[in-house]
Every structure is written in C-alpha cells, then in structure tokens.
Amino acid sequence: MTSRDDDIHLLFDPPGPRARRRIRVATAVSVLVLTALLALAVRQFASHGQLDHDQWWMFAQWPVLRFLLGSLGHTLLATAVAAALAFPLGGLLALGRLSGSKLVRALARTYVELFRSVPLLLLLYVFLFGLPGVGLTFPVFWQLVIPIVLGNAAVVAEIFRAGILNLPRGQTEAAYSLGMTHGQAMRHVVVPQVLRALAPALVSQLVRLLKDSTLGYVVSYLELLHQAKVLGEYYHAVLSTYLVAAAAFIAVNAALSRTASWLEARRS
Template sequence: MNEETHLLFDAPGPRGRRRIRIATLLSLLLLAGLLALAVRQFAVHGQLAASEWRMFTQWPIVNFLLGGIGQTLMVTAVAAAIAFPVGALVALARLSRNRPLRWVARGYVELFRAVPLLLLLYVFLFGLPRAGLTLPVFWQLVVPIVLSNAAVLAELFRAGVLALDRGQSEAAHSLGMTYWQAMTWVVIPQAVRRLVPVLVSQLVRLLKDSTLGYVVSYLELLHKAQVLGEYYHSVLPTYLVAAGCYVAINVSLSAVAGWLERRQGRRVARAARVRPARPR
C-alpha cells in the first residue's frame, strides 16, 4: 500500500484482510449464482436457442449493426472533439483573474452539471423548433452532449491545474510569458497529461450518452438494436449483442488509457533519472 492510500484509510490487519477475502469470495459466488439463474431462465424461455441467434450470421443484419456502431463512434468523436476544447476554455475562464468572466464560467458549469442530459435533449427537440431554430438530427444529439460534458470536463481541467505545483506557472512568468500564455503553453498541457485516465473515463461517458439518440430518432447502435429486435421479435439476443459491442468498445478505450498511463509513467521515470550537472 502506497503513501497516498495511507492518507485515505489505515491498512487492514490480518483479521481484516481475512474478512475482506471472505466477503469477496461470497460476493463472487452470489454473482455467479445470479448469472447461472439468469442463463437458466433464458434457456427455459428459449432465448438461448440457436434459431434466436442465427440471424446474426446474416450479412445484412451484421451490416445494419455495424452501421449503428459507426454512428455511435461518429457522435462520440465529434462530441469529444468539441467538448474537450470547450471544457478547457471554460476551465481557463474559471481560473481567470477577471471576476465577471469567472462568474459566467461558474454559472455555465453549475447550470449544465445540474440539468439532466435527457432534459437538454427535449429542449433541443421541442423547445428550439418553437423558437424557429431547428437543428439536424445529428446535432440535436451532439450539442446537448457537448454542453453537458464540457461542464464536467471544465471542472476536471480546473482540478488538474490547481493540483500542479505553482512553480510551473512562476517559471513561465519568469520567462516573460503572460498569464494566458503560461496557462496555454505550460500549465494546461501538464494538467492534461496527468488527467489522461480520467479524460478517457469521460470519453466512455460520452459514448454512453450517445445511447440517448432514440430521443431524437438518431439511429445509433442501441436504437438500431431496438428496431432490429422488435422487427424480428428477438429483443433480448439483439440487446445482448449490442451490450457486447459496447463492452468491447469500452474495453478498448480502457486499454488505450492504460497504455497512455504506462507511457507517461515511463517518461516521468526517465526524467527523474536525469540529473542536472553540478557546476564546478
């Protein structure tokens, strides 16, 4: 157990570790039992029959679901490409020395963190058309996702900046950089490198937010799975296949996050081994 963990709680003793192992084993047995019960119920009701899954060997159906995966990834990529820079800008505004700008940025963060994403989607679907502004279906889904996630990302960036040593910004100022130059070229890049695992987790949230595409009739993966399941009267297998696709995508993102974290750790370790030469 490292030093940071000791700050959160004391290390358990032999009896505590034994209780943790027993509780973990019981939890795993309970989950295995529930999984076995669910599989048995599926088998009893014929949901595991080969005829229910044969449809996924047909190329038109596979192509239909692959199109849904592509639409899901498109929404996630576009929303991330907009939300991450917007979140960084809002974080800079919250850290600004300009008081009105800080108030505006804080109001944005508090508003869009509090309003549920589903409610934002309804505003863009029903509210804006009444005001004479109708967006394409794709942007009716992407813009609310951006607004909601940019507020969360702004707080993540702000926390990352505040966690940095003040010596970084002071060194930038000593080189003649202005406040905004120091934040843009020195502070924010270092904060982003430290926040890589958290930012990838936020990317996973973006992916899951795309499942609300059914609200605006956007045919992402989950909506296509719903349409396919209802058309072939095979809802459960179709949803299980869609769930497997989401798990595979999220596992891939987690693997990328782990690779980036290990790479960053190796880079920090190499930098720590380099020692400046002592002046003679």
C-alpha cells in the same frame, strides 16, 4: 519504496493476516454468488425460449451484422465528434473560471453551473421541440451531439479546473519569472502539464459520452441501441438483440477503460 508509496502507507495500513483472510473469503463468496446469479439467468433464459435457435440465428447473417456495425459506427461517430468539441470547450471554460476578469469568471461559472444541473434528456427535448418553435432547426446528428457537448463541456471544465489548481504554483511562478504573460504561462507551461496529468480522466469521460449517445433515440438518430430495438422487433427477438448491443457497448467501454489504465500507468 517511492514517496508515492510512502504517502499511501500513511493513509492506509497494510492488511494483516486476518484481514487478508477475510478479503479472500469475501472474494470467494462474491465469485460464487455472481456465478450462481449467472447460472440462474441462463436457466431462466432457457426456460423462456430465449436461447432457442430462432432467437440467435440472424446474428450469423452478414446483412444483420452490417446493420448493427453500421449503427455502432454512428454511435462512435457521435461520441468522437462530441468529445472533439466538448473537451476544448471545457478547457476554455476552465480557463475562464480562473481568469482575472470578474465578468469572464462569472460567465464561465454560470455556464458550468447551469449545464451541470440541466439533465441531458431535457436539453435534447429543447433541441427537438423548443428551438424549431422559434425557427431554429438542426440536422438529427447535431440535435444529439450539441446537447451532449453542452452538458459534458461543463463537466470537463471542472476536471480541467481541478487539474490546474492541483498543479504546483511554482510552475506558474517560474513561467512568470521568465517574462511570460498569464496567457503564455497557461498555454506553454500549465495546460500541457495538466493535459498529461488528466489524460486518464479524459479517456474515462469518453465512457460517459458513449453512454450519452444512447439517448439518440429521442431525436431518431440511428445509433446502436435504437437500431437494436428496430432489429429486435423485426425478428421478434428483442432480448437477444439488446444483449448483443450490450456486449458491443461493454467491449467499447472495456477498451476505453484499458486505455485509461495504460495512460495512468505511464504517468505514474
């Protein structure tokens, strides 16, 4: 048994026969309830004509699929660009919060506390209505991406900071003993180890970025949810179109979750 398993058993007693029986019963009941709810939902859809052919036929047409795939591509592009900017910015903010300079620490902390508190929707309205009023305008793509970056960088900064503080102090002290400066120790010793440890958490953060991109409708960005609404209204099949869009989001989120689990398994 590994030391990690020993730590787990110190925190949690393994379930006994009665506890395992209760767990099996609870699992069976949960499956039955979910199955019943799913059957009820399908019955309600059928009774209201939502399973009729005229609600679904368009999804077998390539122009419609291309329309939805294109909007999914816009969603993934916004998510990828936001992640490429938010993750490094969050790392810099985390280093700023741990800096030896009081001014740098204060500035980084102010940024993190401010943008963790401000709702993303409010940031979008600032870029949509506020900044153009003072002569600052951005393309639609950046009206969505920049607020996502500003908000998520603050969250990522706290993830990085927790990872750095969780690293054994001996790693940093060993780097100092080799003659490294604080910056060199962070760059060559601390940050690479933290990135490996936090890889699953950062992949999971992509799920939040993906969900944030659905607010693109506020700035008329042609992301998947916005385009599903347009398509559903055009074909008078709003519910079925939203269900297809939801299935696409679930598939992408499942892929990200599996990636995070794979990275966690490799790290352990």
